[in-house]
Amino acid sequence: MALNKLKFNSLNVTPTAGKAVGFNSSANGLEATLSGGAMTFIKKLTASSSSTLSFVDGSSDVVLDSTYKEYMFILNNIHPATDAVNTTFQASTDGGSNYNTTITSTFFRAAHDEADSVVSSVVYGTPQDQAQGSAFQTLNYQTGNDNDQSATGILHLFNPSSTTFVKHFIANTQMMNGGGTLYSVESFHAGYFNTTTALTRFQFKFASGNIDSGTIKMYGVK
Secondary structure: OOOOOOOHHHOEOOEOOOOOOEEEEEOOEEEEEEOOOOEEEEEEEEEEEEOOEEEEOOOOOOOOOOOOOEEEEEEEEEEEOOOOEEEEEEEEOOOOOOOOOOEEEEEEEEEEEOOOOOOOEEEEOHHHOEEEEOOOEEEEEEEOOOOOOOEEEEEEEEOOOOOOOOEEEEEEEEEEEOOOOOEEEEEEEEEEEOOOOOOOEEEEEEOOOOEEEEEEEEEEEO
16 A cells, blocks of 8 residues: 555654564554664673773673673763873783784864863874774873863773674763863774674773772673
């Protein structure tokens, strides 16, 4: 039967978890149903002058395997002990003996200072990207350590247990910088761990000094 008319007032586009995407006919028009991925809380780590925060598959209720195709990490008010340091992360394929998996990545950031006295900018961060590097990947740029300064953000990791494909990641973070002029800095980065070996451990740390306080929550997404 041909569709001649769509009644927009009767179109329901409320996301409904667990239902298939599609349109259902009704007496008053059409009803659209959107599927929604379910987020499952896995683990929360709380920093207290911590050198690192690590999520280890099979340890302390952490799942980092084929149970989920996507994992999400939420960083909340990550506060450094040292001023003007980058938040970073890396993964391990060898049980934690090394966190040096090969990464290729991109990084850019937008900044605006509190006094509105410096030209706002959008900058590609060459020092923060990697081309087949094995260093810890930068998440945000020069977080300050004043009492009111911290960093937040979300990191998505895709299919870390795959033994066929490389492991992609995407992140968006926001922080208040240290080291002089005070900026709001939003950072965007993405890339991949260039390995077909499963990632079994994921670690966060500052480029220098301890994580004074803050939390990181890990979720599995279906």
